[in-house]
Amino acid sequence: MFDILSGLRVVEAASFIAAPSCALHMAQLGAEVIRIDQIGGGPDFKRWPLSRNGDSFYWEGLNKGKKSIAIDLSNPEGRELAAAIIAAPGEDAGLFVTNFPAKGFLAHDRLAEKRSDLITARIMGWADGQTALDYTVNAAVGIPLMTGPPSLDGEPVNHVLPAWDIAAGLYAAFALIAAERKRLKTGQGGEIRVPLADVAMAFAGHLGMIGEVTESGTDRPRHGNDLFGSWGRNFATADGKQIMLVAITRPQWADLLKALEIEDGIAALEASIGLSLAKDDGLRFTHREAINAIVAPAVARRSLAEWRRIFAETRVCWSPYLTVSEGMTEKCMFSDSPLFSPVAHKSGYTYPTPGAAADFVDSIRQSPVRAPRLGENTEQVLADLLGLSDKEIAKLHDTGIVAGDSAHD
Incomplete structure (x- = not known):
């Protein structure tokens, strides 16, 4: 207060x-x-x-x-x-x-x-x-x-x-x-x-939904857990935990590729489609299925604890999926938060x-x-x-x- x-x-x-x-x-x-x-x-x-x-x-x-x-x-x-x-x-x-x-x-x-x-x-x-x-x-x-x-x-x-x-x-x-x-x-x-x-x-208007349906004449389809208009979704770690990865900005995208050690895989994908995925997050959404196929096995190689350690030194935007009781143990959310x-x-x-x-x-x-x-x-x-x-x-x-x-x- x-x-x-x-x-x-x-x-x-x-x-x-x-x-x-x-x-x-x-x-x-x-x-x-x-x-x-x-x-x-x-x-x-x-x-x-x-x-x-x-x-x-x-x-x-x-x-x-x-x-x-x-x-x-x-x-x-x-x-x-x-x-x-x-x-x-x-x-x-x-x-x-x-x-x-x-x-x-x-x-x-x-x-x-x-x-x-x-x-x-x-x-x-x-x-x-x-x-x-x-x-x-x-x-x-x-x-x-x-x-x-x-x-x-x-x-x-x-x-x-x-x-x-x-x-x-x-x-x-x-x-x-x-x-x-x-x-x-x-x-x-x-x-x-x-x-x-x-x-x-x-x-709905502020977020472009009304303009979208007015111009296209169709409603937005469902995309599951994929982030609409950019790149992001949930992936499973080696120990069966789920994490959410998002890359909206270029620095987030660059650090993600480096942390996951998938630069070569993404470069090959870019060569095949003739586009740079770093320049436009909309392109990352369009080609999300191909990107996800590269990211999923990379995430599955390490445990949640290992990803915590690796991501801590990067600009990767991510979070583990937690229950409320698990979230209460997160240092930044409760015990050390002045909130x-x-x-x-x-x-x-x-x-x-x-x-x-x-x-x-x-x-x-x-x-x-x-x-x-x-x-x-x-x-x-x-x-x-x-x-x-x-x-x-x-x-x-x-x-x-x-x-x-x-x-x-």
Whole structure:
């Protein structure tokens, strides 16, 4: 964590990945983030993976460093209380992140009646309000049908990484800061809508996929594990391990040939096709099968440990294929990385926990903070933001409008 955004207050009412990750990025750069939680937890409060005692590692990962106030959002009084928290005064406040529907009690126009300069960042499925998840959006933009080996024909391959959720969360955080900058200059708030589908379709355009199909009139075929448009794929070592090799730049390609001791084989291939494979990575993709036939036996001559030693002295771009548990033993990823710190979480487990992915070199990196227990900060938020007295807070508890930290009540 860093204190770059110290003093900024963000209120979040959200579940799943995109919107909570937007507020997480804000929190990890020092903003105060207050989650409005449904009493008992929202729809993602028990989402897998779960600990042995039933706590969600997913939920506590996405909500690190935030505060939680638990409110009965099905009750009109609870909804009014939530709106008051979102619109609470403060020069560096009035920032709201949500994936609730654009219409309803958390509609921007209704909230802006309480605070005219409110900024709302709303994650959506489709821009017209239709529901969507990362996996349905991914299906709609064609990615699963260009993923996997050609033998799958028309069978899709769902990606395990929720890429559009992640991208939308990052984009929403960027847009929220941009809107806050605008407010500083103009005093105007407003609503930002970030549909997952628009993020996905925009990147399909940014990455040339729309231009490609428009010009060619055909969809991109599947290429299995081969890297599209350049050279790279997986190869087996002498001890049966799998490594990923990639050569996009000329230095990477030159060092790869030297490390694998295949300069003569590649030179013979170049002579046969009358082309230099060093000059154009697109040519390496076109002739990938011939290249792979040379590379595969070369990789198979040595063990993974031997390739680690050899590649360490080169510019070869490569990685072994690792499971998550194997990756945790990699020195650069966990034990020596300033990104991770051991944190004791509400689940009762202590494990390596990431802070902000960006490193502000001239700022002090602080250890990440665990996610809150549901309602852990209820009394504090009601007193500090809304100025409620102990008697008023007690009445809200007694009527079931709010709940505190049940683990410590």
